Amino acid sequence: MKKSFSAFVKLLFTSLLLSQFALAKDPLNSPVWSDTIKEMIGNDKFIFDDKNIKINVPAFADNPLQVPIYIDASKIKDAKKLLVFADLNAIVKVADFDLQNMKPVLSLNIKVAQGTPLRAVVQDSSGLWHVGSANINSFGGGCSVPSGASNMENYEDLLGKTKSKVWKKKDFYRIKWSIFHPMETGLFVGNPSFYISDINITSNKKNIGKINLYGSVSENPRIIFETKSGNGSYDLSIKDTDGNEFELSTKI
């Protein structure tokens, strides 16, 4: 009797401890975690869910101006929204993706001001947020390749120039695209912030997703989307913070 009671207490205690960890413990121990997540999702409920959110980052980000990241949260079947942010970055937000018919997958390059946790936060249909985390190791700042887009001679002609290609993968389409744009953060004196902020994705005139980007995305963004929707033909309407609009049509 006594034995089973103590076992029960132990079990209760362990499960409490575990749930505490699962609920509240940032796996990366970021000093600003609790403030940052509040800023991003308010008082919504969240869980740490690295198991279901895959985040790839380089082992070491040599070039802090171009750090490739790849997020795949396909394991969360009813994903509605995907938020990407970097806790310690000068510009914390990276992307805010209203998924609609898009897979919870995103690949792009970002700028980092220093080493920082990277988060991919996915909201499911119950409203619960799943938090995925990875650490970006970088010296930041010290840029091994100077940013150049807005200093190029034929900058005006190139602004908004896009490239793209679609691949059919197993049961989805992968859309790779790039656009010439300086993506100014606004943090350098004399260069006001100027970046691509809104992208609307349609297939056969039907909206299938919408994403907001921020100044933390690298210049001349290179982006990967994935969707099971449509038949391999997609249109992107792209807006920047100066009100410029660019159109991109791509098909397999």
Added chain:
Amino acid sequence: MKFINKLFLFLLVNTIVFANDYDYKLTPTKVAEDTYVFIGKKEFFNVKNGGDISNTAFIVTKDGVIVIDTGSSFKYGEQMISEIKKITDKPIVKVINTHHHPDHFLGNNAFKDADILATEYTRNDISTNGDMYIENLLNLTFKWMKHTEVKAPNKTLEPLKNKYIKLGKHKLKIIYLKGHTSSDIALYDEYTKTLFASDLIFYNRVAATPHANIKQWIKALEELRAVDYKVLVPGHGPISKEKEPFDQMKRYLVYLDKTLEDSANEGLTVFEILQLEKPEEFKNLSMITDEFERSVINLFPKYENNLMK
């Protein structure tokens, strides 16, 4: 047991207190008559190696000493000079920077009186980006960089095109190539038949490619391989008398080029490429994981651009 503990503690304290006297422990290896090489470690810049990761060389002639590349810091250059002085009392008259990477020119400011020569492209890059390289290496090696300052070459190699640098019996042919960077200088000493291949050759150590053009690089290798050398001094990795360093280098570049091209065609992501199984031959080369990742991240966008419309 207790003694072992004490010994361990003693050693630990010793390592902490005396670990860094910033001595590269450079030892010249004689590779041919009058010709010496400081062999660097097959590593990336770190606090332990202080940036001693590339090969530098010098030739002692009756008209003075010529130095080929100056390492990654003022301290490296200074320690090179003190090793050279142990071998000869001839003055150092010429210093060559084979290209603009920081492990090949940041020792320049230790060389006070010698002419420093490089191509115009290399000289410009050193003047423009030198401080950025120093800052990067400060992050990687800390105090090893003390007193390191940018000293750009004071002379260009262009006027010597199709000519030789002649010093004593030594007659150095300057070979202008590109591929590892936009301007790579190889030197061939006709007297000793020694070929200094600069960073066009990484031997048994995976190549660094931050400014590389792989197709140009392969072409440069084909040209340089034809040189009738007895001794090959690569930019990184051990000395060789064979053609194998050329063949290994080319096999790796062809593999890298083909992997990137195929991956672009298949629409892979950078990380999918990194997870591909590597050929057995390259799996055990020094720095394969790090350098391959760096190369893919740096070079893949170009391959994607060529493909996307």
